[in-house]
Amino acid sequence: MKEKIAIIGGGLSGSLLAICLAKRGAQVELFERRGDIRKGQADAGRSINLALSTRGIEALKRVGLAEQVLNDAIPMNGRMMHSVDGQLTYQAYGKEGQYINSVSRSLLNIKLLELADEFDNVKILFKQKCVDVDLNKNTAVLEDEHGVQTSITADIIFGSDGAFSAVRSEMQKTNRFTYSQTYENYGYKELEIVPGPDNSFQAEEHALHIWPRGEFMMIALPNPGGNFTCTLFLPYEGERSFDKLQTPQEIEAFFKQYFADAIPMMPNYVEDFMSNPTGSLATIRCNPWVYKKFALIGDAAHAVIPFYGQGMNCSFEDVKELDEIIEEHYPNWDNIFKKYQEARIKNANAIADLACKNFVEMRDLVGRPEFMRFKKIDNDLCAHYPEMYKSQYELVSFSKTSYKYAQDMGYKNEALIAHIMEHNLDTDIQNAAVIKPLIERFILN
Template sequence: MKEKVTIVGAGLVGSLWALFMARRGYKVDVYERRGDMRAAGFVGGRSINLAMSTRGWKALEKAGIIDLIRDNGLPMHGRMMHDTEGNLTYQAYGTEGQAIYSVSRGGLNLELIEAADKHPNVDFHFNHKCKRLDVRKNTLHFENESGEHIEITPDLIFGADGAYSAVRFALQKTPRFNYSQEYLDYGYKELTFSPKENGEAPLKMGSLHIWPRGSFMLIALPNLDNTFTGTLFMPYKGDPGFDDIKTDEDVKQFFEKYFPDAMPVMPELYDDFRDNPTGDLITVRCDPWQYGEKILLMGDASHAIVPFYGQGMNSGFEDCSVLDEMADEYNENWPTIIRKFSETRVKDANAIADLALRNFIEMRDLVGDPMFLLRKKIASHLHKKYPDFMPVYSMVSFSNIPYSQALAEAGRQDAFFEKILAIDGIEEKWNGAEVEAVFEEWNKAKV
């Protein structure tokens, strides 16, 4: 008899993992705090999007639903940087044909729920909030919308209930459970870019747009309906800071000064700024991710990261692929899988958390720096000429190489580029013999 599985959270990771387990023949119950987004008409609401890259696609392919999602993704082949004069600089993310994809968060979650719900082995229980978990008895306590108390004791529990996980909260009270949470002093606000009067997209399609401004930045990702979703990342306190932008006049002055080319295509700016909440940015780390042989955390519940590498969902989806591979390797022996998954994966989650924090500085500041752009140009040249050299961004976004290896390589590549950029007249010599000689020497030292 296969174990009875309960997943807490029908977000991106919980719904996808439900499908994985159902396809293996497990009976899966998913408990979700919110109502059924299909009934609530989530899709008709605002367009909030996410960047999907190789790790995310791999998991969707393994789950057999890549075709459902692929057509709804808009490719972004590079970054389009906007300076304060409205001048544009473009920088490709990878080699020709490589792209990350802008996908609607609501649309994706809905497709995942729909795909899992169609499977006869899956039952969703919406409006069920997990209030408590008794880790010793493996008993979950939920409250439904009528305030009734529901108690269940499944064989396996997967906590996919996000950054403020109730399942993790129960584990935090167990012996030798390590936990840390760290907020950035920054918040974020989502803002809409509307189509032009003639219906055309407000910004050039095919790119992720960035307005890097040193201590803060605005980014925008395309949607299928010719709108773009912008996100302003800025400190709460500071000059400028969210705390000091209170009135429409403050918003006007701030945007006129820093984002003059964006303003004309943001007709809802004042309403958005006033009505949309300012979100917090948190990094959560913990270890172990499991309790005993029956309870496991996954997705943001065990590793919430800041969004600057676009890898939060991708790493959560990779949790599903890795677990599925382990299920094959260990013949569905869940006590072993749960222990091994926690033992091996924490270091990768910590690595992408570090890389994401690092990328924040790159995006808000360095992408406007000529030396940084030169570094990217040299990296791209070397990548083309020496296929075994992979820039860190490509390792993270266009490969399935463990994040911990990508982080180690980031340190090595920093040291290499420091040397290269110090070459006299590097601006002219960037693709010349001297650079290649230093590269070959450095590359030999790898093995």
């Protein structure tokens, strides 16, 4: 591949894409708005850790980074729910050996940039903010920290510049560009559970912790340093909301009422709450993803809310599938772009839907007996009929089948489990004579 390819945005998907294209011999220029994260110049306000699962791992394998990344990750085997009175309930994510991985966003980005930098045919430029693109002339205008603008041109230009993509902004002005940005009425605030003595974990290390409270929730993911990054998701307005938590007294009273068991592990929560920014939650969808020599990838094409832990995994899968399509169709870029968006848009829409659905599941349903019953049946079916039945969570997080397929199968699974619950067959799950015909009827039809 001899093309000159510009990549706007050196975050996770942009830097992974740079590596894939560099391996094919392209002349890659990677432009990143922020400073060099390897020099500690990343800015604040981004989520600190992320859940890496099968799709993301598969993409990292493609560039030989999976093992190295997993070495620094913390496996999370299931959800640990904390009730208001501090009782713990555990739900496994899948079967033995199926777990998701808490990884540091910045460490992962550093590893990707380091690898990209090893290629002579990759040039990485930091503090270069894309302020304009000309979709008809294959150009982009980058502005440095002093306001100096440079116009660059390339044969192919990728917009991996995140949820507020400048490349997508220009595409939005073209005719028949379908676009939506949807904000939740919820904001989020990052807080911390600090390490115990000798950097020990003060709560179960190998779990994603959830404090489900119906209309709101807090979650916590473990970090290698023994601390947990907590995120409080709360409505902006209403009876229990960010609006009502303005003073230290209000914050303290709220936490004492709802997260009492976490307070001893969170010595700085009041100060953190007051000083940390409140983030917003958006789903962004668009169609098409490509225009002439431009293509969107990662969050620029599909920002999803974080409740299925799939934002990064979906972006990495974009890169992996694009690379596979290039393998097959190079040098026909028109065809590559066409196949790329055909392959990805429906799947990005599916995971966006699933993430919205999972928000309700996490903040509300996980704490309810009927849902626990549902999950128990779901897990039992997975365990006893592994060839015939896969849970939606398993399909999303531990398989390479498409998100769209996982979404479609989820509906079938729900119908089957509803039938089992209605006929009180919970204890008959191991009875293949009863259950196999039901799986055949509901799932394999």
